[in-house]
Amino acid sequence: MFKPQYVYIEEQALDYDLGRQLRDRFLREKVPIKMLKSNRVTGLPTNNVVERQRQGKNSLVISVRRSLKFQTCKPSAHYQLPLVTGCMGNCEYCYLQTRFSKQPFTKIYVNIDKILDKAQWYIEEREGITIFEGAAVSDPIPVEEYTQALAKSIEFFAANERARFTFVTKYDDVDSLLKLSHNRHTRIRFSLNLPSIIKKYEHRTPSLAKRIAAAQKLLKHDYPLGFIIAPIILKHGWQKNYGALLDQLAENFKESSSQIVLEIISHRFTLKAKDIILALHPDTELPLDESDRKFKYGQFGYGKYVYPKEKIKTMEEFFQNKVAEMGDNWSIKYII
Template sequence: MKNFIPDKAFIDPRVLNYDVGKIAINHLTELNVPIEKSRRVVIEGKSPLENYSKSKKTIYLTVNKQKKLRPCKPSADYQFSLSSSCPGHCEYCYLQTTQGEKPFMKVFVNIDEILDVISDHIDKNSDITTFECGSITDPVALEHLTGNLKKCIEFFSKSKNGRLRVITKYNNVDSFLNIDHNNHTKFRFSINTRYVINNFEHSTSSFEERIIASKKIASSNYPLGFIIAPIIIYDNWKEEYKELILRLKEELKDYSEPITFELIQHRFTRTAKDLILTRFPKTKLDLNEENRQLKWGPYGKFKYVYPKEKSSEIKEYISKLIYDNFKNSTIEYFT
């Protein structure tokens, strides 16, 4: 897919002190993106829906001065951010409920300072320390503006004890292919059936684009994994998840390293349901509580998941597909 071009960029004046800031501003200028220097982002839509859609086209170039990184269990020891929010419109994105009415994208330019903070956290520990960079953003979606993720991969390649985990739904991975990663960065692609991607993951890379991107990453010998999430039951779900696994198998036939899979069934909270119906009034998502069972979530909220017999069916069916077609694979969890 084409790289994201914002409708408007606000620029924190502090970014002019950083090389990446100047490069990003030049790039935005070349793209004819209107730029406004400001310490705050002003988005004034006539309705919450307009605020949401304008925000998803607005970026704020700024700096990330966080010194203490938050834990990120179970996926990694810590999380850090090169950006927040993302240009995608996935209807069930958990950021929908955490980033407020105006989820504009912050893009951080002070990469050397961010890497210094990571270094400090690595040094505190004598063992391997793992870092996730996709907890509040898609780290690949905005990479073309800064080149920061590439710098991170190169930083981790030289780190004795630091390891990076990347998760993405985007395919602009070419800048990561011919660089030294030293197997210290693991790429995970969030993947799903054509139906799910086409209907619910608006403004993200397509089914085929993600599979081809994963092949490119595999050809560059990165450690590789897939998150299949959310797994949704619909008319033709079994056939389509089978197609997904077989397409992956076909494209990854030359990749001999172990591949990990993480499986997450579709779930929603009442708050998420209300927000999805406001932002995507024509959604085809099945949000009928009567078709679900309640499960107590780790963040103190009930969520609606598939009833036990349905979730067992999903788990058994997809696990068998994976183990039958990827002998060298591990399913890290199903939830």
Template sequence: MLHQPERTVRSSRLWQPKRVLVTPSALARSHGRVIVERVEALGIPVERLASDRLPLERDSDARGYYAQAKSTLAVVVAPPSKLRLQPIAPSADWRVDLAEGCPAHCSYCYLAGSLKGPPITRVYANLDEIVGVLPDHLGRGVVTSKSAARAGEGTTFEASCYTDPLAIEHLTGSLSSLIERFGRWEADVQLRFTTKFAAVEPLLGLDHRGRTRMRASLNPAEFARFEGGTSPVGERLRALRRMAEAGYPVGLTIAPIIAAEGWQDAYGGLVAEVAAALGDVAAAGDLTVELITHRFTPGSKAVLRSWYPGSDLDLGEAGRREKRTRFGAVKQVYDAPTMSALRRFFETRLAAELPGGRILYWT
């Protein structure tokens, strides 16, 4: 049993959408009706649409259009493409989507330019159909299923690629349902999710049986201005510790690592804060670490500059190099000297202050 230090746990902020839409197809699903009941129980009115088309017309005021979209939740049915799971290296074998879109306001958001249409948060009502395709993927992945280094994780499913599932859990209950289903699934599997939020209370008492790993997505407090609407870093670390005390395997996603002025002191302070909060968890032998550097595409750069015109996040190309994905898309990553300096810093500092932490990958 992990030692639980004395602390005051205050309630994390919970997102309250200003507008909630539900399509007829979503209402026809039992989980869609559950979501609507949860939303209405919070006193949030729900618009029941006459068709499956979402009434989100583009406005000439780009900032107003963005603000309206980011404050909108839509309960919809996931399209057939979401039932054809995609690999999600280097994180996990397969991507399983519970939603698409996020209520946070991160000025580096990797979803910008990736998602089509307005940045509303779409949550999926056909959870049973999504879960129903998972068994077909057992043992078929390449990241953990067939990896000697990570084979102990079994077949892994990542639930936080196109959303932050904890940010919307109080509205959907989808993450809790999936965790419990993995707990009952007698197979060599692991559900994974990463979050910038701290409202873990609904998850603590679930019968997860160790088959779900939560990771806290972290950046130093000095860079909090790039992560609007999220829980403070200290809250995320306390939430991660509470999950570890509830028997969940846990980890860190330090991302995106930003090589801004003073980054060594900022990230050094972050690692020290993690060590103070979770050093004994790491020493127990199962704290994972994922290290992801900041990158952007031409499309995401254009979108982010329109969404956050006042941000001082460096989206210039000095100190960058082009990298092509396996699909031929171009993204800007840090140049080789910067990457080497960043990697050397993190590997050295983590080994010194979190010696039990296991780095899964660097990218």
């Protein structure tokens, strides 16, 4: 759970019960509070990027969600559900660093009912089943105790036959979700990696064992599950190490009678991301040498550096063969 050292509250958030309750809670807990006229955090005492990131990662912003135009969200869903923005974690390869480098705060919203009303509007607009992603620009679990935004969303989607909900997390505070009636309409995915990679790059996140234990609890409560294995770093011994991770998953979830979906994502970077990573983590050991990679043009005019085709092909074959051995209840959604 995220325990902020600084709290920023947008004045308008106090028009909502949740905003007032959170203000009272942080006053009781003696966390310094600063009021904001708008939903932008201004007046930080430093412009130094590293110090700004450190402060941002320890700050919680309590805000009113204004834009209710949901972004599309391929490949995991049709739309993003904007419940939280930002994350307390500090993973060296996190793309939120690029997206929110100027405002690296975790922001929660007090008008969750309005956000869910808008989701209802999107469901009615489309034919068929509409899927919403609750973690496109955040990890929502560490702030769930403050908002119950996931709980409200899970119950909202449970009652709707034409919608499904999904979110991904690296965190293990899932107990408050166990008792909810979810109607199997929410798939919770855990982002996993090798213990050595978690230790080296995923600062302020729980261990692999804790993530697996949290997923087991959810499985016992009949939630559909998934795992994202990312980023796959293809360095010496990767087959043996990722093979061991898949064996560990097969063993821990052998009781599962429902389908567990895997998403497998190889490591990639843009030059903009590389610059930010090197500024924030100057001693990083992430493999960021363009000459080892192939340049791939991106959808929005910027390109990324991915592993060469032959390496990706070997990786695909490895995961396909290995997952086929794990049994019928395991499937791969995509490998990229």
